[in-house]
Amino acid sequence: MKKKRRIFAAAAWTAISLCAASAADDWVSRAKWIGYDDGKSVVPPEAPSRANKKEERFYLQAVYLRKDFQAGSVAKAILRVTAEGEMVPFLNGKRVATEYFTPGWTEYPTRLYFREYDVTAEVRAGANTLGVILGDGWFRGNLALFGQNHYGKVIRARMELEIEGKDGTKSWVDTDGTWRASTGPILRGDHLSGETYDARLEMPGWCMPGFNAGNWRPVNVGGAAFEPKTIERHPGPPIKIYTEIPAKMLSEPVPGVYIFDLGQNFAGFARLKVDEPAGTAVTLKFGEILNASETVYTDNLMSAYATDVFISQGGPQTWEPLFTYHGFRYVEVRGLTHKPGLTAITGIAIGSELKRTGGFACSDSLINWIYNALIWSQRSNYMEVPTDCPQRDERLGWCGDAQLVCRSALYNFDTRAFLKKWIIDIYDEQSPDGLFQKTAPCICNAGWAPGWADAGIIVPYELWRMTGDISVLRGRYAGMKKFLELSDKAMRKFLGPPRLSDEADWLFMGLCMPFTLVFIAYYAHDLDLMARMAEALGEKVEAGGYRSQFAEVKTAFRDRFVGACNTPDPWTPKWIGADSMTGYALSLSFSLLDSNECVWASERLAQIATGERDQMTGILGTREILPALADTGHREAAYKLLQRRTCPSFGWMADHGGTTLWEHWNGVMEPGRATNWKGKDNENLWDPGMNSFNHESFGSCVQWFYEGILGIAPEEPGFRKVRIRPMPGGGLTFAKGHYDSVRGRIAVEWHHEAGKFTLAVLLPPDTPATVYLPDGSVRAISGKGHFECAFN
Numbered sequence: 001m002k003k004k005r006r007i008f009a010a011a012a013w014t015a016i017s018l019c020a021a022s023a024a025d026d027w028v029s030r031a032k033w034i035g036y037d038d039g040k041s042v043v044p045p046e047a048p049s050r051a052n053k054k055e056e057r058f059y060l061q062a063v064y065l066r067k068d069f070q071a072g073s074v075a076k077a078i079l080r081v082t083a084e085g086e087m088v089p090f091l092n093g094k095r096v097a098t099e100y101f102t103p104g105w106t107e108y109p110t111r112l113y114f115r116e117y118d119v120t121a122e123v124r125a126g127a128n129t130l131g132v133i134l135g136d137g138w139f140r141g142n143l144a145l146f147g148q149n150h151y152g153k154v155i156r157a158r159m160e161l162e163i164e165g166k167d168g169t170k171s172w173v174d175t176d177g178t179w180r181a182s183t184g185p186i187l188r189g190d191h192l193s194g195e196t197y198d199a200r201l202e203m204p205g206w207c208m209p210g211f212n213a214g215n216w217r218p219v220n221v222g223g224a225a226f227e228p229k230t231i232e233r234h235p236g237p238p239i240k241i242y243t244e245i246p247a248k249m250l251s252e253p254v255p256g257v258y259i260f261d262l263g264q265n266f267a268g269f270a271r272l273k274v275d276e277p278a279g280t281a282v283t284l285k286f287g288e289i290l291n292a293s294e295t296v297y298t299d300n301l302m303s304a305y306a307t308d309v310f311i312s313q314g315g316p317q318t319w320e321p322l323f324t325y326h327g328f329r330y331v332e333v334r335g336l337t338h339k340p341g342l343t344a345i346t347g348i349a350i351g352s353e354l355k356r357t358g359g360f361a362c363s364d365s366l367i368n369w370i371y372n373a374l375i376w377s378q379r380s381n382y383m384e385v386p387t388d389c390p391q392r393d394e395r396l397g398w399c400g401d402a403q404l405v406c407r408s409a410l411y412n413f414d415t416r417a418f419l420k421k422w423i424i425d426i427y428d429e430q431s432p433d434g435l436f437q438k439t440a441p442c443i444c445n446a447g448w449a450p451g452w453a454d455a456g457i458i459v460p461y462e463l464w465r466m467t468g469d470i471s472v473l474r475g476r477y478a479g480m481k482k483f484l485e486l487s488d489k490a491m492r493k494f495l496g497p498p499r500l501s502d503e504a505d506w507l508f509m510g511l512c513m514p515f516t517l518v519f520i521a522y523y524a525h526d527l528d529l530m531a532r533m534a535e536a537l538g539e540k541v542e543a544g545g546y547r548s549q550f551a552e553v554k555t556a557f558r559d560r561f562v563g564a565c566n567t568p569d570p571w572t573p574k575w576i577g578a579d580s581m582t583g584y585a586l587s588l589s590f591s592l593l594d595s596n597e598c599v600w601a602s603e604r605l606a607q608i609a610t611g612e613r614d615q616m617t618g619i620l621g622t623r624e625i626l627p628a629l630a631d632t633g634h635r636e637a638a639y640k641l642l643q644r645r646t647c648p649s650f651g652w653m654a655d656h657g658g659t660t661l662w663e664h665w666n667g668v669m670e671p672g673r674a675t676n677w678k679g680k681d682n683e684n685l686w687d688p689g690m691n692s693f694n695h696e697s698f699g700s701c702v703q704w705f706y707e708g709i710l711g712i713a714p715e716e717p718g719f720r721k722v723r724i725r726p727m728p729g730g731g732l733t734f735a736k737g738h739y740d741s742v743r744g745r746i747a748v749e750w751h752h753e754a755g756k757f758t759l760a761v762l763l764p765p766d767t768p769a770t771v772y773l774p775d776g777s778v779r780a781i782s783g784k785g786h787f788e789c790a791f792n
């Protein structure tokens with residue numbers, strides 16, 4: 001790229017360089033890493049503590065960077081930004097985009113993303129100012145329970161404004177040594193810890209032409225923690241505000257301590273409106289439930305301090321943070337000099353920008369509750385990566401949770417770009433021998449977890465199944481093969497004595513299950529999916545190979561786990577997998593049994609599901625159990641389990657104040673007591689910190705609302721052909737819903753009363769469907785159809 005000379009050179013204004021042409025990706029070589037390393041460190045008013053580990057953390061002030069420049073007449077202006085850290089770009093006093101945590105989270109040394117904005121309307125002929133506020137983010141801030149500085153100790157920004165003049169010339173404003181730096185009102189900004197903002201330190205007009213930056217300092221140029229291997233455009237959606245939630249109730253359980261109830265658990269932050277004397281420090285603490293004393297319960301946040309502090313400059317002010325988010329329903333406000341009104345706090349819900357693609361409602365209020373609770377939990381946890389929870393010091397892209405929920409997620413929202421981006425994260429973390437990690441990005445390599453590692457196979461498969469986009473598979477096929485080769489070797493090893501592990505079916509209640517069973521069941525399932533993907537990719541011979549491997553693994557599974565077995569270990573199965581619900585559910589759902597076995601296994605499963613009320617599946621079994629029952633003639637048992645209200649059940653969550661799905665079936669046992677335990681004898685208490693009230697993982701059952709209750713499913717990938725097989729039951733008098741597939745809307749509405757079943761179906765153009773009615777009749781349709789049959 002040939003650079004032309006500098007043209008403007010006014011005193012306060014540095015010139016910008018001109019050139020005849022530019023390719024967007026060249027910008028990285030022009031712009032330099034800049035930052036400011038002389039900010040002061042600030043300790044939050046209370047040191048965060050973890051039950052077993054007390055430590056102090058030091059926060060550096062957010063960094064403000066600015067540059068004045070001149071522009072001629074502008075035909076087009078594009079701003080490109082990235083950071084090691086996270087950034088909020090400004091142009092001429094205005095925030096460029098209301099997005100959060102830019103440029104997102106990746107395995108930074110391997111891959112860093114940039115965002116690109118069209119700012120043509122914002123750049124004026126004449127004087128302009130480009131600026132950025134730079135914070136810690138995932139890069140330098142607290143990351144899960146591993147503390148600060150995970151990726152690096154210094155933060156840097158890299159930006160370029162490319163301007164195309166009306167005369168056809170191009171010019172750039174790049175980050176370089178001509179920029180100036182300062183600290184400002186943001187004393188602390190951290191995802192887990194919160195934000196401290198001292199409004200007395202505001203610098204009005206700091207990103208406007210004419211601002212006196214006389215006491216700003218030179219920037220540090222270079223010195224980034226590392227140079228990532230790739231810097232490329234972000235392929236996924238940005239994090240944005242999707243709704244504002246007004247406070248519903250205000251109480252004062254202790255004089256001067258105000259509790260705002262927003263009525264909904266979610267991820268985001270609070271907007272604060274106050275009118276306080278200068279220097280008043282207002283503290284905001286966030287929590288999901290209340291203590292018995294009506295103050296905010298924070299034991300389940302672990303070391304996440306989750307506290308914002310606003311220091312007033314005097315007079316009426318409105319403030320919201322830039323560099324933090326919390327998982328909460330309640331905000332505890334302290335430090336005000338007078339009683340606030342309800343409007344002093346507004347909840348601001350943020351998450352990756354996702355369009356709704358599905359809808360569901362039926363006559364059963366509990367089933368509707370489960371559906372809506374997942375919508376909120378998914379919104380709260382699709383935050384750049386699919387996190388487990390938004391409140392405690394974890395918030396990681398746990399692969400098990402996400403692979404389990406991804407089909408439900410794909411029905412609910414357009415998650416195509418989000419999941420494609422996350423698949424890149426999964427594959428960036430694949431080990432050289434083929435293993436997929438438990439979390440992506442992976443910040444602590446914790447070994448092999450069946451059901452978690454398999455996300456590398458299952459998530460691309462689900463994306464292809466729902467969208468028909470074969471490109472998702474093409475680039476990943478070699479990586480998948482490698483993982484299956486490693487699984488084959490591991491299978492031989494795991495076929496020794498079974499290990500007992502919580503992760504076998506994380507968060508089960510009642511009977512545990514051998515780890516080996518989950519490993520082999522998932523390995524078989526992966527082979528089954530791989531055979532279908534190989535076929536679709538035209539790899540017919542390999543597809544055949546995977547089918548025979550599936551048959552072999554299925555035999556090994558049946559030999560080891562099905563029926564009476566004489567091995568001496570205590571986890572010898574009585575029938576299947578220690579007689580746990582998940583053992584049956586996985587075997588049935590992954591087609592690991594022969595037809596006779598299916599009959600008795602499903603009967604036994606229905607018996608446990610409806611009879612043994614202290615048992616419940618963990619996260620792996622919860623996705624499989626409803627189809628496993630319903631597809632083997634036990635539809636009423638599936639409904640009964642779903643509609644259960646005693647603990648453990650979804651009904652228990654709904655009846656005990658849940659507005660999102662909980663991590664534990666028994667997260668709250670009595671109001672104000674977030675007790676939870678494993679097993680029926682109240683033994684083995686969980687750490688109270690490990691008790692999230694906003695986990696999406698149990699929401700995997702929602703795929704059955706679409707595919708079972710409504711009966712919408714792809715008969716061919718991408719819904720080229722549709723299957724409609726509604727499953728009335730559970731006393732439901734109606735169910736209706738839709739899915740906006742890549743081909744258009746598929747809608748179903750059925751009514752079931754007095755032995756009569758009526759069904760209306762609407763299909764996209766050129767999309768045939770097979771309709772299976774509950775009386776056993778089958779019809780082929782296209783366009784739309786109305787059906788009636790007798791059914792009890």
Ligand code: BGC
Nearest residue numbers: 388394398400401503506697
């Ligand atoms: C997370 C889970 C995750 C599990 C696996 C937990 O701490 O919250 O959602 O799947 O760990 O070990």
